[in-house]
Every structure is written in structure tokens, then in C-alpha cells.
Amino acid sequence: MSEPVTALRGATDAAGIVQIREIGPRGMITLRGDLSDKATIKAAVAAGGVNVPEVRHCNTEGESGIAWMSPDEVLIMCPYAEVHARIADLRTKLAKQHSLAVNVSDARALFSVTGPHAREVMAKLSPVDLHVDAFTPGMFRRTRLAQVPAAFWMPQEQTFNIVCFRSVAVYVYDVLKVAAQPGSEVGHF
């Protein structure tokens, strides 16, 4: 099989006030269905390796996890090499459920933003309250980064992971670099 290639081939930038890194490839599955249905929950848990999260939250463990996307959608993450097996398993288990499971791994880009100024850099780009009391590790937020849709969560304090469409990966990388320009600390948080 051919080698998976991420949008930016793992580009990194540490010239600014945070460290920006394209991570991945990551297995990502969009699952739509009735999130209160027992069979759907069970299949999602098996595919993501964690419990289905609360509204606007995510549960992650290493490369695996489940993120709440909307009232009828979750994003399941797993190691890239396992995505085909997990999606086949999902589809078998949900054959009788009104649901949809799609492999979106290669349609997404994944970034990490790390450092003491990570909250500041993210707050410059999205209309989200990123105060330490308002946005905490475990939460998951779909929003925009400057002009494009994106979603992010904090695997731990001082680190954001960002998911965006692969087609705007360059834009997201560049706009993160602009927001992290040396000397651009705001000192708000």
C-alpha cells in the first residue's frame, strides 16, 4: 500500500511564541446517527476505544478518541493504520441502524500548538472564550480559525490540537504562524 502523506509533511515552526506542528496522519471517522441509541453508542465506543463524550467534550487516549461534533455526529479517532478495520467493524455493527460512517482521515489536517502562550495564540484566531476557567482540557470546540472552520481541544494544559479541512491546511499553518509572531505576546491570560 502507498505511504500516507499529510498535507504539510509534518511541518513545524518554533520561531514564534508557541510551537506549531502538523501531526498525523490520524485515523478519523465521521459517525452520524442517533447518539442516544444503545447499539450506536456501543459501536462508537468499540471504534474509538473510549466512552462517548458529553455534549461539546471529547475523550481521548493517545491517538484514539471520540469527539462530540453535533447532536447527531461524533468524530472517532484512531491510529491511521487501523482506520479501515475500525470502519468495517462499525458498518457491520450498525448495519441495521440509521447511520453513516465515513473515513475522513485524508480529508483532514491535524495540528498541535504548544507552549505557555498557546491560549493566547488560539484566542487571536477564534471567537471563543479561552480563559483557563472557561475552556479546559476535555472540552471540544467547533468554531473558526480566522476565516476557515476548525475544531480544537486541549489534550493537556498549554497544548491545543486542531482539526481542519486538508484543503485549508496551509492557510491554518500560516495564520497560526502570524498569530504567534515573535514579540506578539498579549499577556491576557
Place this chain on the structure above:
Amino acid sequence: MLTIHCPNCGITAEETEFHAHGEAHLKRFGPGSSDGEFEGYLFMRKNPKGVHFERWRHQNGCGKWFHVARCTMTLEVFGSYSAQTYAPPQDILDHIENRRPGWQESAT
């Protein structure tokens, strides 16, 4: 700048995370309707100075549709409510009446 609440995911954010999609509670006129009815359904929209009901979508968020009641003059947002309804719910109407007594008479 409006502050909008999405009843589908519970997020309250400023309007750039959302997108407005025009007048709410239109009645559809399709096959079998008169030319006048069809034209009205397609093109004729209210443009009130004051209370207005609109369809909104959480464009950069959960992606779901909902309704918003707001004032086009002061930009006050009266509230959000489900997309799955033909008319504004009573609590929204009560709140508007409270803020704009007699608004319905002046709207006609």
C-alpha cells in the same frame, strides 16, 4: 455585533461563528399554486424596522439550523428557538411583548 445562542449545541458566541439565512416561518407554495403565491414565496420578504424572526445556522460550529428573534433597529436579540416549528414559541413571544409592548400592532 450580535451575540447568538445555538439551541442545538448550547454554544453562545458572536455572530461570525453563525450565518443568517433570512426570514423565518415562510409558507411554501409549490406545484398547483397561483403565480402570485409562488412569486410571493420565492421573492417577497418582510423588511421590518423592529422585531424580526430569522433562520440561522451554526455555520462554523455544530452545523445545525435554528431560529432567532431579534430587533433589526437596536440589534437586541430576544432569543433562539428550535428550527422544528412553524411559529415562534410562547416564551419568546412573551419576552418580546415584555421588551416591545404592542409590537404586533405596529408590525402590521
